[in-house]
Amino acid sequence: MNIIVVGLSHKTATVKIREKVAFSPNQIEKPLAELVSLDGIIEGVIVSTCNRVEIYATTRDIAGGIARIKRFMAEYHHLQFEELEPHLYSYHAEDAIRHVFRVASSLDSMVVGEPQILGQIKTSYGYAAEFRSSGIILNRFLHKAFSVAKRVRTETKIASSAVSVAFAAVELAKKILGDLSDKTVMLIGAGEMCELAAKHFINSGAKRVMVTNRTFDRAERLADEFGGEAVPFESFLEHLHRADIVLSSTGAPHCIIGPKDAEEVVKRRRFKPIFFIDIAVPRDIDPKVDDVENAYLFTVDHLQEIVQANLAQRSLEAEKAEEIIDQEIGQFHKWLSTLEVTPTIVALRNRFDDIRRSELEKTISGWKDLPPDAEKRLEALTLAMMNKLLHAPTSVLKQAGQGGRVDLYVDALRQLFGLEALRRDDEELELEE
Amino acid sequence: MTHMFFILTVALYCCATAAYLACLVRTSPALTRWAGRILAVGFTAHLLSTIHLAVNMKYLPLTNMQESLSFFSLAVVGGFIFFERRYKVTTLGSFIIPVALLLLTASSTLHEQSRQLPPILQSNWFWLHALLAFASYACFTIAAGVAVMYLIQRYFLKTKHFGALFQKLPSLETMDDISYRCLTVGWPLLTVAIISGSIWSDQALGSYWIWDRKQTWSLIIWIIYAALLHGRITIGWRGKRAAILAIIGFIVVLFTFFGMKHSITW
Numbered sequence: 001m002n003i004i005v006v007g008l009s010h011k012t013a014t015v016k017i018r019e020k021v022a023f024s025p026n027q028i029e030k031p032l033a034e035l036v037s038l039d040g041i042i043e044g045v046i047v048s049t050c051n052r053v054e055i056y057a058t059t060r061d062i063a064g065g066i067a068r069i070k071r072f073m074a075e076y077h078h079l080q081f082e083e084l085e086p087h088l089y090s091y092h093a094e095d096a097i098r099h100v101f102r103v104a105s106s107l108d109s110m111v112v113g114e115p116q117i118l119g120q121i122k123t124s125y126g127y128a129a130e131f132r133s134s135g136i137i138l139n140r141f142l143h144k145a146f147s148v149a150k151r152v153r154t155e156t157k158i159a160s161s162a163v164s165v166a167f168a169a170v171e172l173a174k175k176i177l178g179d180l181s182d183k184t185v186m187l188i189g190a191g192e193m194c195e196l197a198a199k200h201f202i203n204s205g206a207k208r209v210m211v212t213n214r215t216f217d218r219a220e221r222l223a224d225e226f227g228g229e230a231v232p233f234e235s236f237l238e239h240l241h242r243a244d245i246v247l248s249s250t251g252a253p254h255c256i257i258g259p260k261d262a263e264e265v266v267k268r269r270r271f272k273p274i275f276f277i278d279i280a281v282p283r284d285i286d287p288k289v290d291d292v293e294n295a296y297l298f299t300v301d302h303l304q305e306i307v308q309a310n311l312a313q314r315s316l317e318a319e320k321a322e323e324i325i326d327q328e329i330g331q332f333h334k335w336l337s338t339l340e341v342t343p344t345i346v347a348l349r350n351r352f353d354d355i356r357r358s359e360l361e362k363t364i365s366g367w368k369d370l371p372p373d374a375e376k377r378l379e380a381l382t383l384a385m386m387n388k389l390l391h392a393p394t395s396v397l398k399q400a401g402q403g404g405r406v407d408l409y410v411d412a413l414r415q416l417f418g419l420e421a422l423r424r425d426d427e428e429l430e431l432e433e
Numbered sequence: 434m435t436h437m438f439f440i441l442t443v444a445l446y447c448c449a450t451a452a453y454l455a456c457l458v459r460t461s462p463a464l465t466r467w468a469g470r471i472l473a474v475g476f477t478a479h480l481l482s483t484i485h486l487a488v489n490m491k492y493l494p495l496t497n498m499q500e501s502l503s504f505f506s507l508a509v510v511g512g513f514i515f516f517e518r519r520y521k522v523t524t525l526g527s528f529i530i531p532v533a534l535l536l537l538t539a540s541s542t543l544h545e546q547s548r549q550l551p552p553i554l555q556s557n558w559f560w561l562h563a564l565l566a567f568a569s570y571a572c573f574t575i576a577a578g579v580a581v582m583y584l585i586q587r588y589f590l591k592t593k594h595f596g597a598l599f600q601k602l603p604s605l606e607t608m609d610d611i612s613y614r615c616l617t618v619g620w621p622l623l624t625v626a627i628i629s630g631s632i633w634s635d636q637a638l639g640s641y642w643i644w645d646r647k648q649t650w651s652l653i654i655w656i657i658y659a660a661l662l663h664g665r666i667t668i669g670w671r672g673k674r675a676a677i678l679a680i681i682g683f684i685v686v687l688f689t690f691f692g693m694k695h696s697i698t699w
Contacts, residue, residue, distance in 0.1 A: 157460060161600075175599070176590065178606030270669030273605055290591065294672050302593050309595060 001042070001137055001339055001407055002062050005096040006069040006088060007054030010110050013087035015050075021077050021084065023048040025127065031076055032133040038068045043135040045128040045142065047103075049120045051110055056100060058137045066090045097141070097332055101325045104145040105152040106159065113159040113314050118149045136407050140335070148328045155324060158317040161310035166197040168306040169277050169298070170204050173245055176275050176296055181205040186243035188212050188236060189250035190222050193279045193300075197247050198226060210243060212236040214250070237261055241268035246276045248284040259288040262295045269294075277303070338414065339407045341397055347419045352390060356382045438482030439503075443541055445475030446510075446534045453526040457601060465523050472530065476510050479537075483507055492555065495563050502540035504567055505690070509533045512571035520611055522603050528578040558633035565626035566651075570686055572619025573658070576612045577683030580676035583608040587673060609671055612679055616665075620658045627651055650689040657682045 008018065023031050023046050035044040035055065044057040055073070059065030070088055074081040091099045102108045106117050125142045128134040134142070153159055162168040170180075177183055185201045187194050190213045198209060209228030213219035216232060223230040231239045240246065240261070250256060257276070266274060276297040278285040283299070290297040337343070360382055364375060393413070400406040413419065452468035483504065486494040494500040513529045516522070582602055589599040602608075630651070631641040642648060661678045664670035670678075 174604055175586070175602075176605050178604035178610075271671045272669070273672065293674075296590050298593070305593070306595050 001058050001060065001336065002065075002092055003096045003100075003137065003141060003336070004057050004059055004062060004065050004069070005054060005091040005099050006057075006066055006073070007047075007052060008087045008089065009052035009054070009108065011108075012089055017084070017087055018050070018053060020079060021053045021073055022050075023053065025123070028124075028127045029131050032128060032131045034076065035069070035072060036133045038065075038072055040065050041068065043138045044133045045125055045138055047121055047124040049117065051117075052103070052108075054103070056096075056138060056141070058135070062092045066092070094329060094333060097329050098325060100141070100145050101148045101328060102322075104149040105321055105325065106149070107152075107318055107321055107325075111163055112311075112318055113163070115153075115159055118146065122146065136411050137336070137339070141332070144328065144332050148325060151328070152321045152324055156317040156320045158314055158321055161313055163307055163310050163314070165300060165303045165307060166193070166200045168303045168310070169197050169247075170200045172298060172303070172306070173201070173275050174204075176273050177244055179205070180245075182207055183244040184208040184210065184242055185245045185247065186210040186212070186231075186236075186240065187222065188246065188248040188256070188284065189214075189252075189280065190218050191249035191279060194247045194249040195222065197277065197279070201245060201247075202226060206245065210239060212239075237265075241265045244272070244274060246274065246285075247279065248277070249279040250284050252280070252284055253282060255283060255286040257285045257289060259286055259292055262289040262292040266292060266294045339410045341400070341406060341410065344410045344413060344419070345394055345397055348393070348413065348417060349390060351417055351419060352386050356386050438478050438485060439541070442475055442479040442482060443534075443537055445471055445478060446506075446530070446537055449475055449526075450530050450534045453523070453530045456523055457527045457598065460601075468523070468526060469517070472510065472526070473514065476507075476514060479503075479507050479510065493560050493563060497543075499540050499543035501690075502536050502543070505570060506533045506536035506540065508567040508571035509536065509574045512568075512575050516575055516611060516615070520603075520607065522607065522611065524582065524601050524603060525575070525578060525611070528582055529575055532574060532578065556633050556636055558629050558636060562626050562630040562633055565622050565629065569619045569622035569626055570690070572615045572622065573654075573679075573683050573686050576615035576619065576679045579608050579612045579615065580679040580683075583612065583676045584673065587676075605672070609675070612675065613665065616658060616662050616679070620655075620662055623651075623655055623658065627655060647689070650685070654682065654685055654689060657685060 008021065010018070025048070028046060028048075031046060032044060035041060035046065035057065040059050040061045042058045042060075044055060047054045047056070053073075055069050057065060057069060070085060070090070071081060073079075073088070074084045099108070104118055104121050106113050106115065109117055121142070125134065125138075128138070162171045173183075174180060180201065183201075183206050185198055185206045185208070187198055187209065190211065202209065209223065209226040210231050211219045211223040211226070211228055212231040212233050213222070214233050216230065219230040219233070222228075237257075240257075246257075248257070262274075262276075266272075271294050273294045273296060276285050276289060276295065278297065278299045281300075285297055287297065289295055360378060364370065364378070367374075397406070397409055397413070400409050449468055449472040452464060452471055456465055456468055483494060486500070490496075493504075495504055509529065510533045513526065513533070517525060583605060586599065586602045586605060586608065589595065589602075590605070630648075634643060634648075635641045657678070661670070661675065661682065664678075665675060
């Protein structure tokens with residue numbers, strides 16, 4: 001049995017193409033059903049996010065399966081096959097396993113390490129499981145992918161650092177102020193960036209928000225949105241000491257907070273540290289503010305630098321992640337190969353033969369006056385019994401091997417006769433999280 | 434027996450120091466866990482060796498510099514384990530445990546005979562005084578360690594250097610908080626230590642305060658930390674200023690410990 005992957009992603013196709021082939025999650029049942037009814041396709045899962053559309057399937061016929069899925073993607077969305085084909089990639093065998101492990105671990109993402117993709121694959125798999133388009137192999141395969149992703153997440157620092165300016169600001173604030181849950185954020189000006197950063201701060205637990213703006217209406221509106229308090233622009237300096245985090249992005253042509261103001265504020269705060277972020281160009285906050293003890297000033301450039309450093313760090317961590325994936329591929333591949341018919345028949349025969357021999361041994365060794373040819377006869381008897389018993393299952397297996405769902409038989413057989421302790425570990429629980 | 438425990442302790446503290454320093458450059462939960470475990474075992478060995486010595490001699494092993502250094506180190510490690518449990522700040526170990534190792538190594542280089550105690554020292558007030566003094570020293574050591582970390586982190590923030598060490602160090606607030614806690618525990622301990630010390634002095638010498646070098650310097654330490662606490666509570670001294678004062682205080686503690694021998698004890 002072979003695993004194949006066909007799809008396109010932000011690396012091979014523009015948004016324009018991607019949105020044309022996206023599958024809507026509300027109507028995923030129909031394409032899933034069509035997918036598994038394709039000739040030679042046995043199981044199938046469809047993953048469709050804004051950055052990628054991929055189909056995972058199992059088949060006996062790799063080339064045919066891939067070609068049929070490619071056609072299916074074009075026909076289902078009423079696209080010209082020739083138009084779509086250049087954007088599609090396909091993988092099989094080990095490459096397919098590697099690809100899915102990498103995608104789930106967010107190594108193939110636009111922003112490496114972003115955490116959403118794993119959840120998206122879990123959801124996609126959930127649909128496939130619900131509509132029964134995935135079977136024993138893809139179930140096992142995707143659970144494995146989830147556990148690999150989890151391992152990558154815990155063993156590398158791939159997702160541990162901020163890679164957006166707004167998030168970098170939050171991380172930086174935590175390095176100064178510690179726990180943000182009792183902290184107050186003040187927004188000066190109502191720029192988009194400021195708003196975004198404020199949202200991040202609130203998500204990270206910041207308790208209060210103050211907003212000030214030249215037009216008071218706007219300040220009030222924004223304050224309402226955040227459940228905060230609007231402060232008149234003329235007197236915002238009077239309220240500054242109540243803020244632990246100050247985000248400034250006015251269109252003012254000159255600085256609105258100078259070192260003298262900062263000194264005053266720090267004093268009123270009884271020297272508790274205050275964190276200024278200046279997003280405005282030209283600057284709102286005099287750079288000399290940073291020289292004031294217990295005041296910490298950062299500009300967008302500083303935040304950008306952090307983001308760049310974190311991105312570089314991530315690509316280093318990605319190498320570690322690739323190593324983990326390499327290890328896991330080997331393991332999964334081994335399991336996959338046990339699902340083949342011939343090794344299973346051999347294993348089953350060996351198992352029976354082992355039992356036969358050991359029981360025979362026991363009987364003969366305890367038998368005192370054994371007639372001379374009895375040993376031979378017993379040997380022949382047990383062998384004949386074993387062959388008769390094994391005849392039916394063997395031929396069913398061989399027949400099933402020609403057709404569809406042989407892996408079901410193989411897996412059941414292996415479990416029923418304990419041919420190999422198939423590990424049913426915590427991977428199975430993964431989806432329920 | 435005591436000696437064996439002592440060697441074991443030195444070895445374990447060496448390993449713990451290496452592990453904690455490695456924690457500065459590598460991020461690994463396993464490494465952090467092991468550093469903690471090794472230290473805990475080392476501390477136990479240290480404690481057992483001290484108890485063993487005490488039982489053998491029938492009094493606390495504080496009769497000479499060698500024993501005192503070892504006890505100082507024990508108190509520092511104990512204090513660290515306490516604060517580490519509370520604040521989960523592993524990086525603190527990278528700054529404190531090497532100091533503890535240094536104190537213990539210094540102790541092991543000295544080969545002084547345990548002296549028979551003059552009757553003058555055999556007073557419960559003296560033991561109370563010594564125990565509390567070392568406990569307060571341990572607090573001040575940790576406060577100084579945190580202060581150094583604070584200054585490093587502050588430097589990174591002001592110069593906008595966001596390297597690996599910046600990521601490792603805790604937030605300014607956390608460090609400020611730990612340092613403050615150390616002082617609020619250490620200073621009262623020192624106060625009681627000085628009081629019990631003077632009661633003992635009265636018993637032994639007939640005078641509460643004799644203005645010998647040790648007593649004078651202890652008073653100076655007490656005043657420094659009192660000023661620091663007072664400034665913090667009333668004016669809100671924090672950050673850089675508090676950190677520098679905590680470090681100065683610690684230097685004076687070391688100076689007093691090493692330089693000022695008690696005129697009547699040793």
